Amino acid sequence: MSVPLSQMWAVASYVVTQRLAGRTRYPLVLMLEPLFRCNLACAGCGKIQYPAQILRKHLTVEQCLSAVDECGAPIVSIPGGEPLMYPEIGRLVKELVARKKYVYLCTNALLLTAKLEDGVFEPSKYLSFSIHMDGLRDEHDEAVCRDGVYDEAVAAIREALRRGFRVTTNTTLFDGANPLRVREFFDAMMDLGVEGMMVSPGYSYAKAPDQEHFLRRRRAHELFTQILSGPKRRWKFNQSPLFLQFLMGKRDFECTPWGNPTYNMFGWQRPCYLLQEGYAATFQELMETTQWEHYGRKSGNEKCRDCMVHCGYEPTAVNHTFASWRGFRDTVAATVTGRF
Amino acid sequence: MTDPESLEGWVPEIGTRVSLEEVIDRAFDYRGNVTVVRADGSELEGYVFNRNRDVRVPFIQVFDRAGDGPYDILYSDIRAIRFTGKDTAAGGSYAAWLRAKQASKQRPGTTPAPGA
Numbered sequence: 001m002s003v004p005l006s007q008m009w010a011v012a013s014y015v016v017t018q019r020l021a022g023r024t025r026y027p028l029v030l031m032l033e034p035l036f037r038c039n040l041a042c043a044g045c046g047k048i049q050y051p052a053q054i055l056r057k058h059l060t061v062e063q064c065l066s067a068v069d070e071c072g073a074p075i076v077s078i079p080g081g082e083p084l085m086y087p088e089i090g091r092l093v094k095e096l097v098a099r100k101k102y103v104y105l106c107t108n109a110l111l112l113t114a115k116l117e118d119g120v121f122e123p124s125k126y127l128s129f130s131i132h133m134d135g136l137r138d139e140h141d142e143a144v145c146r147d148g149v150y151d152e153a154v155a156a157i158r159e160a161l162r163r164g165f166r167v168t169t170n171t172t173l174f175d176g177a178n179p180l181r182v183r184e185f186f187d188a189m190m191d192l193g194v195e196g197m198m199v200s201p202g203y204s205y206a207k208a209p210d211q212e213h214f215l216r217r218r219r220a221h222e223l224f225t226q227i228l229s230g231p232k233r234r235w236k237f238n239q240s241p242l243f244l245q246f247l248m249g250k251r252d253f254e255c256t257p258w259g260n261p262t263y264n265m266f267g268w269q270r271p272c273y274l275l276q277e278g279y280a281a282t283f284q285e286l287m288e289t290t291q292w293e294h295y296g297r298k299s300g301n302e303k304c305r306d307c308m309v310h311c312g313y314e315p316t317a318v319n320h321t322f323a324s325w326r327g328f329r330d331t332v333a334a335t336v337t338g339r340f
Numbered sequence: 341m342t343d344p345e346s347l348e349g350w351v352p353e354i355g356t357r358v359s360l361e362e363v364i365d366r367a368f369d370y371r372g373n374v375t376v377v378r379a380d381g382s383e384l385e386g387y388v389f390n391r392n393r394d395v396r397v398p399f400i401q402v403f404d405r406a407g408d409g410p411y412d413i414l415y416s417d418i419r420a421i422r423f424t425g426k427d428t429a430a431g432g433s434y435a436a437w438l439r440a441k442q443a444s445k446q447r448p449g450t451t452p453a454p455g456a
Contacts, residue, residue, distance in 0.1 A: 049371045049429035051387050053407035266389045266401075278368075279390040279401075289394075 002168075002196030002236035006125060007075075007102050014074045015322045025258050025287060027073040028315045029104075031273045033264035034059045034092065035081040040108055042144045044174060046208040048081060057265050061088050065095055067263040070283040077104040077130070077260070084111040090120035097126045104130040106170060108149065112156035116163055128166035128238075130198065131157055135171070136185045143172075154192065161193050168238045170198040175215045179226035186235050196238030199227075200310040201247070203274045217306045221249030228340050239310065241334030242317035242327070247308060248340060251317075255296035255304060259315020261286060271295045273311040275303055346430045348372060350423040363421050364391050364400060373405060373425025379417050385424060386411070 011028070018026040035058035038048045048055070068076055076096055083089055084107050096103045109131045121127065134143035137150040160167050169189050173182065189197055201215045201224075215223065224247035237244060245251045255272075262269040267279035268286035272295070280286035296312075297304055321331040334340055347370055352358050367374045368391040375385045386404035393415070400418070403409040 046429075051371075051373050051405075051425055051428060053405055054387055054389075054403060057403070057407050278392055291394075 002238050004125060004166075010074050010100075010102065011318065012322070015318065019322060025292070027071050027258060027261045028318055029075040029077050029260045029311075030068060030071045030073040031260050031262040031311065032064055032067060032076055032078050033080055033262065034064055034078065034083060034086045034089075036264070037085050038080060038082040038108075039085060039110055040082070040144050040146060040149070044143065044172060044202045044208050046203075047079075054265075058086055059265055061092050061095065064092055064263075065099075067268075067283070068096065068099065068101060071261060071263070073101075073261075075102045075104065077106060079106040082111070083107055084115055089115075093121060093127060097124050100126060103127050104168070106130045106132065108132045108144065109153040109156035110149065113152075113159050116156075116159055116165075121165070123164040123166075125166070128168050128195065129157075129160050130168045130170045131194075133169045133171055133185070133189065134173075135177070136181060136188060139177070139181060139185070143174075157192050157194060167194045168196050168198060169194055170200075172200055172202045173215070173223065173227075174202045175219060175223075177223060179223060182227045183232075187232070190232075190234050190236065194236075196236040198237065198239050198310065199224075199244075199247070201308050203307055203309045215306070215308075217308060220247065220306075220308050224248045231338060231340060233338050235338070240314055240317035240321065240331065241340055242320055242331055243310060243314045244340045245334070246313055246317060250340070253313050253316040253320070254298055255307065255312035256315040256319065257292060257295045257312055258287060258290075259319075260311040274307065274309060346427040347423045348425075348427040348430065352421070354420060360415060360418060361393065364388075364393075364415065364418070367391075367421050367423070368400070370423060370427065371429035372423065372427045375422045375424045376400075376402065376413060376418060377420040377422070378413065379419050381419075384411060384413070387425075 036048050036050050037055045041048065083105055086092070093103055093105065103126055105127065107129060112129065115121065131153055133150070133153060134140045140150040141147045157167050186197060201220045224244070228244055228248055242251060246253045257272040260273050261283065262273045267281055268283055269276060270278045270280060270286060270290050271292065275295070280289065293299060295301055295304055320327040322328065347366060352363050354360050354363055367388045370388070373385055373387055375383050377383050384402060384404060386402040386409065388400050388402050389410070390401040392399055398415040399412050400415070401410040401412055404411065
């Protein structure tokens with residue numbers, strides 16, 4: 001595993017504190033969406049289809065920070081939209097780092113080199129660029145519906161690493177992914193020198209343009225078993241090994257929809273990062289008035305049936321680690337051996 | 341290209357074949373602007389980003405066409421909703437990309453334009 005020790009310690013102490021306080025529902029990662037605007041229109045994305053006046057809007061830095069303080073999660077992920085199009089991304093990140101939040105800035109990297117050259121960011125253990133990479137050149141450019149994006153992203157990764165930044169990748173896999181090509185992709189990312197990789201099956205957004213290639217649960221287990229069986233020692237993943245075992249079908253987890261709460265210009269999104277069933281005005285209102293029992297696989301909710309996405313199941317994996325000695329032991333064993 | 345299931349252009353008659361609650365749910369799910377007609381006859385065109393029917397006084401929330409708001413409108417104050425704006429989730433861009441990609445494969449050396 002590649003998560004730095006200081007970050008592991010911050011998350012572990014946070015989770016233990018929550019559990020000792022008797023809290024059963026608490027957030028781990030705030031998904032902060034300062035804007036919906038993007039410079040790509042990926043086939044599997046259901047996040048950016050809005051009228052022009054919505055795409056022009058964005059949160060203020062103060063709104064973002066208020067949400068961060070309200071939520072209290074130790075990790076802040078900044079997706080979007082494309083966060084590098086947010087006019088105040090530099091100030092936002094600086095403020096989050098000052099608050100000792102671990103920031104994952106999720107970007108397609110098309111603007112990253114220019115931002116680095118402009119000195120918008122400073123290297124910090126709290127800041128990681130999480131580069132959207134859905135595979136090797138052909139697969140990635142196909143996924144993002146534009147040729148040349150893979151090469152631009154690779155160049156930006158090299159530049160960020162050269163300047164001393166933490167760089168990870170995030171990869172969404174869809175039906176039809178070739179396991180051998182994905183393994184080659186992992187090799188390529190490790191050759192580049194990224195700190196770690198994150199993988200997840202795509203979610204079948206009702207608003208995504210491509211509705212044909214989302215993975216169903218059984219097929220997802222097959223695919224991830226083919227990809228992750230006999231993992232190479234050099235592969236580093238920036239996520240819980242128990243979540244990877246879940247993807248392979250070795251563990252049966254239930255969703256933790258409040259684990260990665262989402263805040264954007266509409267408010268606190270119910271119930272999770274993927275579904276949009278309404279918005280709460282405050283984090284407290286989100287936690288107290290959302291009918292959580294209506295979500296997750298056991299609820300029978302059709303929209304949750306095939307979902308295996310990290311934003312719902314990675315918090316479960318993390319909680320499982322700290323829920324028992326066995327969970328802790330399994331996590332340590334997978335981390336040390338690199339086997340899932 | 342408009343998705344065949346898109347509600348773009350829909351002008352539902354509330355109370356005959358479809359209830360107010362159903363039309364509001366559709367408007368909330370719609371990724372385009374709608375025109376909300378209030379009981380006093382005034383109209384607000386914009387994006388319905390929220391609706392809450394699980395409270396004592398159900399309401400919707402709207403950002404208008406200029407992006408101003410949010411404006412809260414009570415269910416009881418809504419006479420009609422027309423689906424007047426373009427459905428941004430209708431899927432045309434992806435279909436166009438696939439067509440362009442296919443065409444480029446048939447013409448070696450060419451690639452689809454960015455955002456095609």
